[in-house]
Every structure is written in structure tokens, then in C-alpha cells.
Amino acid sequence: MPRGAPPASELNYKVTRSRRNVAWTGGGALVVVAIFAVFPYQFNSGTLNLMVQGFIVLTLASMWNLLAGYAGLVSVGQQAFVGLGAYAVLFLNIHSLSMFTALPLAAIFCGVAAVPLWWLVSRLRSGYFAIATWVLATTVMLVIEKFPSLGSGTGMSLPNTPNLGSAVLEADTYWIGLAVTVLALATVYLLLRGRLGLVLTAIRDDEVAARSSGVRVGSARMLVFVIAGIGCGAAGALLAVSQLIVQPSAVFNVQWTAEMAFAVVIGGIGTIEGPILGTAVYLVLQQTLSSYNAWYLIILGLVAIAVVLVARRGLWGLADDYLHVRLFPVGYWLWTPEALESRRGRVRLLSRAQ
Amino acid sequence: MAWVSAIIQGILIGGLYALFACGLSLMFGVMKVINLAHGDLAVVGGYIAVGVIAVTHLPVLLSFLIVVPLMAILGYVLQRTILQAALNRSILTTLLVTFGLSVVIENGLLQFINAGSHSLGVGNSIITGSFKISSQLQIAYLLLLIFGVAVVVLLGLQYFLSRSKYGRMIRAVADDREAAQLSGIDYRHVFGIAAAIAFGTVALGGIAYGMYSQFSPTTGTNTIVLYAFAAVVIGGLGSLWGTLLGGIVLGVAQQIGAQISASDQLLAGYIVFLAVLVVRPQGLVARGART
């Protein structure tokens, strides 16, 4: 404040939501979804398969981003929910429920399962939390492997697949996958734009201050963990539906965490656009290196390490720095008196998690 | 009798787990790095031993003479470059970087070495035999040797940390990095030494594991890293001998589980691990909460 200026209470400061882009984003999103919805009519089985893989990874990535980028919970064990979601579908299918109906139920089941699992790990911080989630996932896998009715250690195919032609089956799988992804992204966006986003930012900035302001820190974190459980469970259920077979070493593999974490990190942690970009990169890598097996994970890993060390905010962060674009605005703008005067130079607040 | 044998086996295998764990504990105690790639480093050590033996025809028992210093140097270099860069940013960054390293190492091994299992075997040495206490109770010499090596390593580490100049500097840096700087200590160099020790000891563990059992590129992330963390957490962070205690508890829990059912061996260990995390995260030995 320059000396000789009037006190702040006499000056005009305004705080507005990032509203200008929302209408554009909402409309744009609908258009994008509509475009994606007609894919099954245009593209062949291989492309559709790839898209479904992309849906799985994007859902997982947006959940991991919510956990690590916004709530500060670095989980290396989300594969527990991927596996639980897949096995829930298997279980329900064994009991004669259609696998498509089973999917949302499986997701809900994972949300419920997340509560006792959260209780086990909630008091741990950062590194300990990460390891605990990893052990938890391994333990869940070992427990499930004890059930012969679920295929024990070798797994089992879904016994009651729908009696549809393969093209229709693929299309249905694709549309369910699209629905899951859109729902996941929309949920994360709306949550972060609402009260939870503010709460998480407050906790991230200063946990003690947040707590003494009445913020229920534990509840907020648990909510995020449960939502991530639902999301990852839905992804796992989608995996089961698309593969028609559930094997423990595949669905409980820590590789899922690697893929979702790397997608988020490369795309840009702490932004909603980041996971989308990261998943795109992941898909491109997967396609170009698919015949080279382990290579895509090696490259993905190296790129992720490089990004984390060099371009901390990922590819979207770079785009943001240069283009100042926000597809999913969750922030606020602060208009200083000077900015109100000239209608330029507003200051961005609370728009990023990191 | 089977139970007695199982428990003794569990205690002795605790030595192996302590070898895995002491480096992890050191890296966290000194520079607050949780090295998610720790297990893969043991496997790397094992594969380097395979290569060294193939090239030099050294007996298995002596392979560590080359592997351990090599891994120690690798640890110093990795710490001074990538890990230090990650540390300069944030804890999240170090977790991500070490996780990334784990994935790269594991898949690198899968890519360049076939995915099958390798065993180092024990060669033509006396340790193929067992120590016969009774007709039903036998203890493999190899297990005794591994336990003995673990104890020697821990003793050596303890002596190094409490008596030597560098050990003192490591403790000082772990206590208060800035105050150590004010006394002329370059903490980056000290971090490097700690990492070198960690990489060296875990490589030793990898060789021991290769002699006792078999490993493959995925063994690091599948089991070893979890064993190491289990031993550290159960025993208590910051305590060297705690890692031995933790290793023993883990080993015994696993053997008891195996007695119940062959498939419950791993599960029993992890359940104990989780129980400790929930009930007493600071571990059995360490005092005060350390999360």
C-alpha cells in the first residue's frame, strides 16, 4: 500500500468466480461428448478398444489427481479399488446380474468398502500413507485369492455375458465407458468448484488454521478417499466388462497406480485438465510402443520423472503459463482498484491446487 | 516340532529382512526419502551378481566384493543427481520420482532380461548343508550365514554411525541440516554417503535372497519392498536394531501363517504389518509418534 493512500475499506476490491468460461465450457463439453458418442458408428473394434482403455485410465487419473493433487493424499494402492470393482462385477455376474447393471453397483460397493479401509490408514501421513495403501492393496488381493468361487489365484471369466453380437457388445461397453468417464470428470469438477474445493485448498495451505476455523479436515479427506474409491472401482468394473475376464494379478497390479499417477503428473497435477492431457499422452505412447511391451512403461516413467523435476506443473501447466487458458475454471478472480479501473490486470486466486 | 522349526526359520529369515530394511531406514532417517524403488534395487543387485559371476567366474559367496561397491557408487550418484533434485522440490516429488524409478527399473529389467526367475544358487560350498539339531529339526547353514551377515552389517553400521567422523556427520545432518551446514558440512555429500550405504546393503540383501530363493524382475515391487517397509515400520523408524526386530517379527508371522496354510504365508505377514500401522505406527522399538 503506498503511503498517503486511503485505507483499504474505502477502496473497491471485488472477488468474482471464474464465470466467463463456464458457459463456453459447458456447451463445449456437451459437443465433445456428443462427438465421442458417435464413435462406435465410425470406428472399428481396435480403436474402440483403445478408447475404452483410455476411459479407464482417464477415470483413474482424475481420481488420483483428486487424491494427490488436491487432498494431498499420495496413494500407491488405488489398485485395491480397481480390483474390488472388477471382482464385484464378477461376483454379481456369477449371481446372474447383467454385467452392465453390475457396474454401478460395483462402484457403490467400492465406495462402501473405502470407509473401513480409510479408517486403517487415515492417521498416517505422506510416505507412511503411501506404503500403507500399497500393503492394503496387496492384502486385499491375497484375501480375494483365497476364494475358489471367485477363481482363486488364476481368476475367472464372466460367466453370464449378454447374448449380443460382438459389435453391439463393444458399442455398449464403449458407451458405458464414456458415461463413467464423463460422470467422473463432472463429479470432480463440480466438487472442486464447490465447497469441497475451498476446503481442500484451505487444508493444503494451512491445516492447523483450517481446523481452527471449523473445517472438518478428517471428513473432507475421507470424502475424497471414498469418492476416489468409487471412481477407481467404476474403472475396475469397466475393466472387467471390457475384458470379460478377471484375474487377480492383472486387476490388482500396482501398474494401474503407475499409469494413473504418471498420466496425472505428465498432464499436470492439481488441475482438472491435466489428467485429460496426460491420458492422451499415455494413449499415444501405448499405441506407438505397443509392440515393444515394457517400453511404454519405461518411457512413461522416465518422462514422468523428467516432468516432475523440470516442468513441475506438467504439460497443462506449461500451456497454462503460456496461453492462460482454463477449460474447467475452479478459481476466483481478485479485481484490485486499478484492475477495476482499467478492466485489466485481475489477479487469479485459488485456481490451482499446487 | 514343525512349529519350532518354523519359528526358528522365521527368526533367521528376519536377518535377511533386516538387510533389506536397514538401508530404507537410513535413507528416511537421514534425508526423509521414502524410496519406493528400494525393492527393485535388491533385484538389481542380484542381477549384477549374476552378470559378475558369469563374467569373472567368482564364487557366489565372493560376488558381493564387486556388487556392493558398484551399487554403493550408483547410490551416491543417483542421490546427488535425481534424488537431490526431487528433495529440493517436495516430499510428493520424491515419492513420485522413486516410484517412477521403480517402474523404470522393473520394466527395464523385464525388457532386457527375460521375465523368468533367476537363482544365484550356492555353488559348491559347505553351506549347502544343514545343521541337524534332531532328526526333525534342521537349520540350513545358508540361513544361519545370512542371519550372521545381517548382524555383522548392523553392528558395523552402528559402529560407523556412533564412532566415525562421517557417522557423526550423518547423525548431525539427520538432526538439523542447517546447523550442520553452519559447521561446514555439505549435507548433499552426506546424503550421498547415506544413499551409498543404503544401496550397498540392499544389494547385499539381494544377493542373499538370490542364494536363498529366486528372484525375477518383478520380485522387487511384489515382495521385497513390502518386506523392507514392514520390517522398518514394525521395528520402528530410526532404530537400526529395530529393523532386525521388525524383520524377525515379520519372518515369524510369515512362518506361522505358512503352518496354518501354505498360501497364508504372505498374508500373515501383511496383516501383522497393517496391525502395527494401525495400532502403533511408531513401531515396537521407537519412542514417540513418528508419522
Next chain:
Amino acid sequence: MTANGTALLEVGDLTVHHGQLRALDRVSFRVLSGEVYALIGANGAGKSTLLRTIAGLHHPTEGTIRFDGKDVTRLRPERRAASGIVMVPEGRRLFPSLTLEENLQIGASYARKGEWTIERVYAMFPWMRDRRGQRTEQMSGGEQQSVAIGRALVANPRILLLDELSLGLAPVVVQRIYAMLPQILATGLTVVLVEQDVSQALQVASHIHCLLEGRTTLQGTPADVTAEQVEAAYFGLSKAQEALWPGSAPSSKAS
């Protein structure tokens, strides 16, 4: 040895930021060999920041630090300690898991050649010899402060930076600690100290330097300045300052 008149330590236009906050604003001073240079000021004035920047723990946004004629502005803290700039940090900062003697041994890790050895420190503080195997956590504040000073001395510094020696200590203890200063100076050291207790500072200092909100408000020898001037500079009473020292008050400078 620095020839008389050449400053051992020269700080020029030092500006330091903590994030957005400007903690130091164009601070300059010179310390000659053998001096006791006292930095005084209220809480938050920037004294500790200044000392820490000289020690190398903070990077200045602008300005230079010259030690014995050489530019050390970009030198890492451990290198500065090894070349003779040693700080006794605020709050002692002893190593809790090390014994008293080990704390001293750490101090001697990269020591320069000189008179100060661990034995010499024991000679100055005989009680330490008996308790050298003990951890320092249970020791009294005054004892800990002595150990911290000893730890710095065994490095054989040329310039000793003392940050808030009196913090948390009883007045009697503070007196005793400051009474050691002549012994320390006798071995050829130069001292720069930060002190909130102004009267204590005035007793021992050859020069005082007052900071307020990161800016220099007063510089001079204790003989030159009056109590009113010090008070005005310490608290920043603009009118008083303007009356006594025209042109020095903050409001008369461009902000």
C-alpha cells in the same frame, strides 16, 4: 591479517525477500577486524535475517557481501563456515542425538587452523569436561548456549556471528555469557551480534546498527548516540527521529 582500516566484512545494499515480503531493504555496513558490531532492533526488524544471509542461509535479492576482500554473496553456507564465517544460530540449535563432545567435534569437522581446540573450550568451560558424554537436551539454557558457542569456536572462525544469545536466558546467565566476550576477542576474532536487549548491546559493542522493518535507522558507536536516538531508531518514532536526525525518518524516504 587485514590491515587496519580495511573491513573484514563489508555488506553493501543488501536486500532480502521472504517470498513477497521484503525483510531487508538496502542495508549496508562495514565491520573492521577485532570489532564487536551489534545489530539491534525490535522483533521482526530483520536482524536475524541479516545475520543468516551473511552466514549463507538466505539468498539476497540484491546487494553484496564481501569477506576479507572477496565476494562471498553466492557462496554456499558450508563453504563460508570453512572460510571463517561461523554463526551461532538463534535458539542454539544443538544436535539432540549427539553428546556434548560430539557437538563440539562436529563444529571442528572443517575447522581452520588456530588456537581454538576442544581442549581449549574445556579450559574455558571446565564443567563441560565432566559432562562431555551427556546429551545436551537436558542441560540448562545457559549451558546449551555455552556449548553452542564452543561448537562455533572450535571451527576457528575469523568472524563470529552471534544470533540472539540472550534469548530465553535469565539476565544473570546472559551477563555471564557476555562476560566471555573479551576472552574470545583476545584470540583475534571479530564478532557481529544480534541482540534484542539494547543495554546489553551498548555495553559490549564497538559499533551499533539499528534496524526497523528491514531498514537501517541508526548507525554509530555507543559514545556517539544518545539514548533518545536509540529509542527513536528502535521504535521508529518518526517525529522524534525527524527532530533529532533530519532526513532519516521512513516517511521522508520514497517507499
